[in-house]
Amino acid sequence: MSLAQKYSKEVKQILSKYPPEGKRSAMMPLLFLAQREEGYITKSAMQDIAQMLDVTETEVAGVVGFYTLYHEEKAGKYRIQVCTDLPCALRGAEKFMDDLCGNLGIKVGETTSDGVVTVEAVTCLAACDKAPMFQTQGPEGIKYHENMTVDKTVELINSLKNVAEASK
Amino acid sequence: MSHILLRHREIPDINQLSVYKKNGGFAAFKNAVMKMKPNEVTDVVKNSGLRGRGGAGFPTGMKWSFIDNKNWPHYVVANADESEPGTFKDREIMEGNPFQFLEGLAIGCYAVGANAAYVYLRGEFWELGSSLDEKIAEMEEAGFLGDKLFGTEYSLRIYTHLGAGAYICGEETALLESLEGKRGQPRVRPPFPPAVGLYGKPTIINNVETFTNVPMIMANGAEWHKSIGTTDSPGVKIFSLSGRVRKPGNYELPLGTTFRELIYTHGGGVQDSRKVKAIMPAGASSSLILVDDDKILDTPMDYASVRTLKADLGSASIIVVDDTVSMDWLVNKTVHFFKHESCGKCTPCREGTYWMSRISERIHDGAATRADVDLLLNVAKQMQGKCLCALGEFSTMAVVSGIERFRKDFDNAVKA
Incomplete structure (x- = not known):
């Protein structure tokens, strides 16, 4: 099923935000839509979007490759994206990252063996006063988790595992 | 108020x-x-x-x-x-x-x-x-x-x-x-x-x-x-205070409030009562203000006054750096940020941030020599004034001010 068929209501609503001459503006919201279910954007979804917006597939792929929140490869169901940028690092983010990875037994960029969580390091998320912090990117969108400890994070990961298990 | x-x-x-x-x-x-x-x-x-x-x-x-x-x-x-x-x-x-x-x-x-x-x-x-x-x-x-x-x-x-x-x-x-x-x-x-x-x-x-x-x-x-703020910079500004302070957060204050008032009165002072070593008033895009004299903290935070410290107020994101931090580490952080965020359109920024990150990484790893510090400074200066937008220029700020104002930190990190 094409993206337009699958999410007809959302696609219509997205296109209505932009003037006809600015149809291409729907590119980014459509890419988020294409990513919703699997957590990454497939080639066929890119083809759908190219067709909808009268642009080439290469142009769509160029946009996908440019922005860090779009993914072309499957990872864990949830991406835990820890800010390790300067302000957070001054407040212990690097140690938090090391401890978290140690606890999960994975390295930065890797996925837990059950496929639920991938841990990634990202640049500033505009929450510098609430470090250590991270966002989770998953099927429900993006959510911030601030003033975190490893214990609180493990608790969160366990609840995400339960959600993932229940949705199987 | x-x-x-x-x-x-x-x-x-x-x-x-x-x-x-x-x-x-x-x-x-x-x-x-x-x-x-x-x-x-x-x-x-x-x-x-x-x-x-x-x-x-x-x-x-x-x-x-x-x-x-x-x-x-x-x-x-x-x-x-x-x-x-x-x-x-x-x-x-x-x-x-x-x-x-x-x-x-x-x-x-x-x-x-x-x-x-x-x-x-x-x-x-x-x-x-x-x-x-x-x-x-x-x-x-x-x-x-x-x-x-x-x-x-x-x-x-x-x-x-x-x-x-x-x-x-x-x-x-x-x-x-x-x-x-x-x-x-x-x-x-x-x-x-x-x-x-x-x-x-x-x-x-x-x-x-x-x-x-x-x-x-x-x-x-x-x-x-x-009637609020200064003649040159009227109104209030939200100062985002972060880094090594006891109470980081947003503080809405008239433009022209001093660094001291923000850091000590509102921000509760420096963590572990350490000394302020440097201030980045415009986030990672800042020149590093060298705080070698306590009086610097009495500088008013408005557009013109911050410029007298050879830095810019920018978006007023005040990152406080204490004396536990070595500037080679800090510069390595900012350089990696800009390398990651460079859009790749213009050559000086795309190549410059790449080479700066290679050299700063080497310095931070202790694998560099003094000549590499000079090389890093040289690359940063060559980028200045040549980039298509401000990002490229910003990427050089902490590098140039860091090396020029905190050279010792870099020399300590490299082999003689």
């Missing part, structure tokens, strides 16, 4: 439309649309001396007056891409006091004759995007947005648009490219957006905090605004 921007700190539930209205909300917008000509609104903002709060400090009213009235339609875009390391003020405004921001945006639209506006939010502000969509829908229902507002011929709609993780999209022409569904790469300027902007049409782009100032200026007048 009660807050002008962060009013949610005193008024509970001001993020609810009924509460915002009860506290004078939308009176300024209604008054502007019903009783003022668009250029009269621009004149009030011009006379208030309000300067853009996104970092460049450009006079807001003057920017609005640049809109090309021979080319239509016009657009207004709110820059809510807030991505500068150390900056987290716009998020608090939009969460705590969203209607004041949206009213300011609406007033800006009326002033330049725009019937459509976009709020460009960084994609990470996903939840905020949904909540703003709800606020916008409430405004439509209440008759503050839509067709023929307040019985006049003026119509306005506001839409949110999510980015997808790219610091460069805070640069206004990269933002426009991104909003048009392209890679966020800056345009060659001129032409500037008030002449050729979104979809090739005249466009005004302002930061969230800038718009949030506007309703109170319209309600209280230009003179009232000028």
Whole structure:
């Protein structure tokens, strides 16, 4: 099923935000839509979007490759994206990252063996006063988790595992 | 003094439309649309001396007056891409006091004759995007947005648009490219957006905090605004305080407040009572202010005074660095940030940030020699003045000031 068929209501609503001459503006919201279910954007979804917006597939792929929140490869169901940028690092983010990875037994960029969580390091998320912090990117969108400890994070990961298990 | 921007700190539930209205909300917008000509609104903002709060400090009213009235339609875009390391003020405004921001945006639209506006939010502000969509829908229902507002011929709609993780999209022409569904790469300027902007049409782009100032200026007048802050930098500013302080957070203070007052009175002082070694007043894009004399902390934080310390106030994201931090580590951090965020369009930035990160990594790993420190400084200086947009220039700030003002830290990190 094409993206337009699958999410007809959302696609219509997205296109209505932009003037006809600015149809291409729907590119980014459509890419988020294409990513919703699997957590990454497939080639066929890119083809759908190219067709909808009268642009080439290469142009769509160029946009996908440019922005860090779009993914072309499957990872864990949830991406835990820890800010390790300067302000957070001054407040212990690097140690938090090391401890978290140690606890999960994975390295930065890797996925837990059950496929639920991938841990990634990202640049500033505009929450510098609430470090250590991270966002989770998953099927429900993006959510911030601030003033975190490893214990609180493990608790969160366990609840995400339960959600993932229940949705199987 | 009660807050002008962060009013949610005193008024509970001001993020609810009924509460915002009860506290004078939308009176300024209604008054502007019903009783003022668009250029009269621009004149009030011009006379208030309000300067853009996104970092460049450009006079807001003057920017609005640049809109090309021979080319239509016009657009207004709110820059809510807030991505500068150390900056987290716009998020608090939009969460705590969203209607004041949206009213300011609406007033800006009326002033330049725009019937459509976009709020460009960084994609990470996903939840905020949904909540703003709800606020916008409430405004439509209440008759503050839509067709023929307040019985006049003026119509306005506001839409949110999510980015997808790219610091460069805070640069206004990269933002426009991104909003048009392209890679966020800056345009060659001129032409500037008030002449050729979104979809090739005249466009005004302002930061969230800038718009949030506007309703109170319209309600209280230009003179009232000028009575706060300094002559050169009137009004209040939200200082995002982070780094090694006891109480990091947003502090709304008059422009011209000293570093000392922010760090010690409001921020509770430095963690573990250490000494301030350096201050980055404009986030990762800052030159490092060397605090080798305690008196430096008495410098007022306004655009002109910060410049006397060979740095810029920028978006006023004050990162405090204490004497436990070695600058080779810090510079390695900022350089990696800019290398990651360089859009790749112009060669000096794309190649320069790449080579700076290679060298700074080597220095930080202890595998470099003194000549590498000179090489790093040399690469940074070669980039200056040659990049297409400010990002490339910003990437060199901490490098050049770090090496020039804290050379010892680098020499200690390398082999003799």
